[in-house]
Amino acid sequence: MQGINLEQSVVAITGAGRGIGLAIAKRLAAAGARISIGDIDVALAQQAAAAVDGFAGSLDVRSPASMAAWLQATEAALGPVDVIINNAGIMPAGAFLDESDALSDTQIDINLRGVIHGCKLALPGMVARGRGHVVNVASMAGRLAVPGLAVYCATKFAVVGLTETLREEYRDSGVAFTTVLPAKVTTELASGTDTAARGVPTVTPEEVAEAVYDALMEQLPEVTLPRYLSVLNPLQSAAPHWLLRGVRTVFGDRRVLEKMDALARASYDQRIGALTKKS
Numbered sequence: 001m002q003g004i005n006l007e008q009s010v011v012a013i014t015g016a017g018r019g020i021g022l023a024i025a026k027r028l029a030a031a032g033a034r035i036s037i038g039d040i041d042v043a044l045a046q047q048a049a050a051a052v053d054g055f056a057g058s059l060d061v062r063s064p065a066s067m068a069a070w071l072q073a074t075e076a077a078l079g080p081v082d083v084i085i086n087n088a089g090i091m092p093a094g095a096f097l098d099e100s101d102a103l104s105d106t107q108i109d110i111n112l113r114g115v116i117h118g119c120k121l122a123l124p125g126m127v128a129r130g131r132g133h134v135v136n137v138a139s140m141a142g143r144l145a146v147p148g149l150a151v152y153c154a155t156k157f158a159v160v161g162l163t164e165t166l167r168e169e170y171r172d173s174g175v176a177f178t179t180v181l182p183a184k185v186t187t188e189l190a191s192g193t194d195t196a197a198r199g200v201p202t203v204t205p206e207e208v209a210e211a212v213y214d215a216l217m218e219q220l221p222e223v224t225l226p227r228y229l230s231v232l233n234p235l236q237s238a239a240p241h242w243l244l245r246g247v248r249t250v251f252g253d254r255r256v257l258e259k260m261d262a263l264a265r266a267s268y269d270q271r272i273g274a275l276t277k278k279s
């Protein structure tokens with residue numbers, strides 16, 4: 001399979017009103033793609049679309065009906081969707097037993113079900129045309145356990161499994177699948193993590209966007225950010241449990257539980273708390 005020709009492509013990006021999704025929108029627009037922005041914050045989606053001369057639609061990835069309506073509106077405005085980037089996600093932090101059922105459900109609904117809805121609704125057109133690319137934004141927390149992010153990790157591990165399975169199930173369809181696995185990215189989602197994530201490799205949203213561009217150009221199955229972290233995956237599978245536990249203890253892997261800056265995180269927590277109440 002050849003990489004996508006972005007100058008003739010329509011790219012639909014979920015959760016692109018800010019953060020990583022917005023940076024991807026800007027990078028792919030600069031490469032000539034026509035961009036559709038979907039976000040639950042419609043005002044932000046419209047601002048983002050204006051910045052990339054694209055289309056904006058209201059989208060709640062939790063709802064298949066909302067996903068279908070946004071994709072249909074995108075196709076009516078720009079043409080068939082060649083690339084979908086399932087990026088919308090939330091990351092509450094704290095002890096598993098302190099997390100409300102509603103907040104656990106909201107993470108599963110947005111981070112996992114939202115990606116499933118995007119894949120189910122964008123894939124049929126791609127398969128029918130015999131070409132397309134699905135990019136699912138997971139996280140290094142989809143490969144490495146992080147105490148304090150149990151349900152978040154569960155959703156991201158699931159997105160990794162979903163994407164790997166779809167890649168095999170649809171391998172003769174002409175559609176490519178990429179999993180994106182960033183460590184810490186400097187967006188609102190990571191606010192208040194400065195102490196908790198000290199020593200954790202950190203990248204900018206623009207670096208993630210560049211990696212997504214490369215993945216589309218080179219049909220990469222997986223991109224890890226920073227790239228050198230890709231060695232962790234085989235190392236983790238090969239190393240004995242006692243050794244991994246020792247490394248974790250030296251590294252201080254309980255910092256998300258113990259060292260989050262609640263004040264610096266308050267406005268992000270309020271934003272995702274509002275999403276939880278609506279569900």
Ligand SMILES: NC(=O)c1ccc[n+]([C@@H]2O[C@H](COP(=O)([O-])OP(=O)(O)OC[C@H]3O[C@@H](n4cnc5c(N)ncnc54)[C@H](O)[C@@H]3O)[C@@H](O)[C@H]2O)c1
Nearest residue numbers: 015017019020039040060061088089139184185187189190
């Ligand atoms: N920032 C990081 O450190 C980091 C690291 C690894 C992976 N990720 C993943 O990258 C993705 C983007 O995260 P970000 O850092 O840009 O976060 P962000 O909070 O800056 O942006 C996320 C966007 O998604 C939107 N959104 C939330 N719920 C939605 C819904 N139900 N429907 C539609 N839109 C919705 C928000 O309004 C927001 O504009 C997420 O999946 C996240 O898990 C982030």
